[in-house]
Amino acid sequence: MQIQARGLTFDVHEGGPADGPPVLLLHGFPQDHREFDLILPRLHAAGLRTYALDQRGYSRGARPAAVADYRLDEPTADAIAVLDALGVEKAHVVGHDWGAQVGWLLADKHPGRVSTLTAISVPHPRGLGVALRNQPSQKLRFAYMGVFRSRVAERLLLAGNETVLRQMLRPLGARAGQYAVAMREPGRLTGALNWYRALTGHQLGTVGKITVPTTYVWSDGDPVVGRPAALATATWVTADYRFVTLRGIGHWVPEEAPQALADVTLARIGV
Template sequence: MSDPASEPWTHEWATLDSVVLHYVEAGDPDDPLVVLLHGFPEFWYAWRNQIDSLAAAGFHVVAPDLRGYNRSEKPSGIGSYRLDRLVNDVVELVDHFEAERANIVGHDWGGVIAWAFGHRRPDRLDRLVVLNAPHPEALERELRSPAQLARSWYALFFQLPRVPEAILERTDGWLGALLRTDPANPAAFDESDIERYEHAIARPGALRAAIDYYRAFGRSQLRRWFGLAESNGRHPTIEAETLVIWGEQDSALGTELLDGLDRWVPDVRIERLPEASHWVQNDAPERVTGLLGEFLR
């Protein structure tokens, strides 16, 4: 595994109100801000193929480790990973760079946060990009389908207390096996990449925090379904220009989740990549990087 000191990226920490986030930074701080949000079970390195190209295209690029992941702080308690707190982390990160607005790009869980950012803080959003992460209204609709419910088995499993961590911690190489077999492109992750991913998730508290994202989301959904939530769960329309990039070979998320997306996001462009899986920016790095540069320009 390479030494961060030998990398071309700048590693920094942002002390926010409730958490300290580690992030990687590239580009001119005076350029438009682009925040890259990773998914499960990843970290900032998920964007290694996009950071430099976006910086060269004239953007100030920031790729944080989300709270709980890798080198960022790992607050205890499931409530620390509620969606409102995750969105607030991004707002405070934008504040940290003294930017009025930002382009938000998210994959997987980072995409869930990106959707929520668009709903809750449109005043801080320039353009929105989501990669293989479902809009919440589409997800609720499709979870009524046995096919999508079966694909989401792992999210249900993660609701169990302590058991998922115990099993995964005792299963040597589970993450490496996933990264070697699930992507559509066999070259998506090399052995050095896999070593870095395994090292990041093995940091004390990281696996528990990553699974607590699912637990917090599950609890919020149950509260809404049983009428205990403060709102009825409907989401305001996202008016920002939005790009959705979707690897169609996603084993966990069906393409049906894209149906009717313009009902909730009128100014949406959908790019389907039939050759890519859930790990879309790694399966098709040049294609994804090109789409990002074109859309954000």
Template sequence: MADYIEIPTEAGTFDALSAGAEGDRPVLLLHGFPEAAIEWREQLNVLGGAGCHAVAPDQRGYSPGVRPQEVFEYRQEALVSDVLAIADRLGWQRFDLVGHDWGAAIAWAVAAAHPDRIRTLTAVSVPHLDAFGRALREDEDQQRRSEYMQVFRRTGSDKLLLEDDARRLRRLYEHKIPETHIEEYVQRFSEPGALDAALNWYRAAKFADPIGQVRVPTLYVWSTEDPALGSTAALACGEHVTGPYRFEMFEEISHWVPEEAAEELTRVLLEHLIAHQDT
């Protein structure tokens, strides 16, 4: 079972879940929206028993101890800095990085900018940000899929998602993940300022600025029934990776891969880590 830990940094104190022994192979897992570190419970338990020290933090805005109010404090540079600060505090010079949804977006940026720190990258759902940015500009299908972002960026969108017993927030999960997780997410985001802070990731986002090539060994997982992310950017993802690249397509799976397809994702993740254990 994963243990609760706190990770103090200059930005504030991050809540996190940790499994495995200190000194084992370090693996950092970044959650997406609207979730938290608990989305990685299955992966944490398996990794912790497979010779890894796996840590999943509640990221900026999700941890009460790191919840700034200003939108600019959620820019990509700050989120990337958080990842490195967490790793530094854990004493990790190099580590394996795993991300889903927004966690994947930031993981891509970290791997592109700091390849010396990353042993391997595993990105789930969100493709390389340059491929995604191009699809947003040129692909009508992806533009339609991403229209929800404009709603999330509006002031008051947190209240819209939480009204009527969080009816719209609950609908986002599509009944694809454990009900206990949904209830925990709703409880967390019902805390004053919590959902608004998480939505600041959307408000601060800029997909026009290229992040560049990723040179580290990379696994990218995309699911065919993901309503937010179409095939155009997913299939182009490998064009932006110069290191060893593996693409996995999960059939009949929605956006919530770590929870909906936990066993399958954990299997390919372990295969990727083992394949590059000497990197």
């Protein structure tokens, strides 16, 4: 379906029983709602109603031009507006990568709208900040962000039949191509990269302690987030908290380990 919210048009992919507890799924870069396709059958079989949102930059009707339009408070407000438009007062939130960042902000700024949070790959922003300050290895892991924020990022990522994007997504096998090709849509890759360009430490430094039941899923083969950042997240959740480590899995958890992630997600939601 298409949802009008905040002057933009968002693509939202719904599924599962119409009267089931609502679940909002938030994707990361460079993917879209399809990254959750492999866990959806389990969620639907458990009676959950799912709404997988193509976030700003990814939905065709939600690609504002200014970099500032991609500050994290904007996609956070988008998620709330989409829930409002759907008539959903409170949802279980599942987010991966940038979607996890939005999930942390939702749980902090709008705890009354979040039943539970399952954050995948990206830890609590303050825990991540501690690791970036104190762990040189974590700074090194984030070196790619400088490239993504640069003016040449679009050319680099799309060059040679999207070679760099496809290489990034190589663990996904044939599924990698669907995301690489989609980035050829006018404005899509620039919108996606503007999330990186708009990011500031101040945005992340304002996220407080999380008061909703939370599971954080980290994989020990993730090249982006190291163990110290992952472990630091526990300090920033005061509600029931579970830290799950997936062994031998990389960054693309929803597609590399869909059954394990479905287990974890259903356990958090409690169905």
